[in-house]
Amino acid sequence: MPDSVLRRLLVRHGADLVVPWWETLPERIASLAERWGVTTIEPIDRGNTAVLLRTDRGVLKLTPDERRSGEEAAALRLYAPTDRCVRLLDEVPGALRLEALRPVDRPITTGEAGRLVGALHAIEAPAGTPTLASRIDRIFDHATRRGTAWAHRRDQALALARRRGPAVLLHGDLHPGNLLLADRGLVVIDPTPFVGDPAWDLADLSRICTGDVDDLVGPTRASSEDVRAWARVFAADPGT
Structure with a gap:
């Protein structure tokens, strides 16, 4: 996992929350991979609040702030009827599985x-x-x-x-x-x-x-x- 990800999480959440969570992150990722049938995992070096992983079954988003993760899942379900928000594929406390998207590579009007x-x-x-x-x-x-x-x-x-x-x-x-x-x-x-x-x-x-x-x-x-x-x-x- 890139060190830059840890630095951003520490700024956002603080060491008391992040450090013990970070130490158990490999086990958390392995458990989610088994639960969701993920076979390939690649870190995404972006974001300030969570660890992002590109997989063969969408993007995994893990955060030490389970309350915020739950709030985000609720917001994604709320916006789902518009189809203008990333699709929530699955969730557990502290982790979301999201549809894979691509960067904007053209002008937006x-x-x-x-x-x-x-x-x-x-x-x-x-x-x-x-x-x-x-x-x-x-x-x-x-x-x-x-x-x-x-x-x-x-x-x-x-x-x-x-x-x-x-x-x-x-x-x-x-x-x-x-x-x-x-x-x-x-x-x-x-x-x-x-x-x-x-x-x-x-x-x-x-x-x-x-x-x-x-x-x-x-x-x-x-x-x-x-x-x-x-x-x-x-x-x-x-x-x-």
């Missing part, structure tokens, strides 16, 4: 991205889903630990999150790294759902897609102005 997000936002939020405003501190605390360029803009983010306006079920972490391709088209991975401003999910996409922001927001309930406001929060240079 604003219209395509808008239709994807619009389909996700059409799912009704279950009762008790947390709000965007309630998650801001957690998101910015993590950004501060990682030294992210926008981590000092917590107050601007809170002000945007608390405004009145349309509220939808958000993917929650919709950046370019969480977009992949399936035969059916563009799909998302790693949802962390909460309820809030639809523009939240479009901020990063507005910076990497080709086309006009109006085409991005068209299939959603977001406004172009709100997307630009969130994009300024997350920009390395807020003037861009």
Whole structure:
């Protein structure tokens, strides 16, 4: 397993949780391989929260945070009717088996991205889903630990999150790294759902897609102005 994977897990979860889990990881992988009939395993050097393994029966995702793994499985089942999210094939506490996808190797248009997000936002939020405003501190605390360029803009983010306006079920972490391709088209991975401003999910996409922001927001309930406001929060240079 690449050392870079362990370093990222330690930053995200802390040594108390990660170190004992890491020591038993080979046994966990062997047990899952037997359970799910996996015969080939290759590490994937990406992600901050889990170990990813490419296999002949999809991708295995293992994490020391069983609560988070369960929440992700629930989110994948919630989004399953849209067919715009990675498919969950199987699960046990702390581990998911997911369909294999491929990297995005072409430009993404604003219209395509808008239709994807619009389909996700059409799912009704279950009762008790947390709000965007309630998650801001957690998101910015993590950004501060990682030294992210926008981590000092917590107050601007809170002000945007608390405004009145349309509220939808958000993917929650919709950046370019969480977009992949399936035969059916563009799909998302790693949802962390909460309820809030639809523009939240479009901020990063507005910076990497080709086309006009109006085409991005068209299939959603977001406004172009709100997307630009969130994009300024997350920009390395807020003037861009």
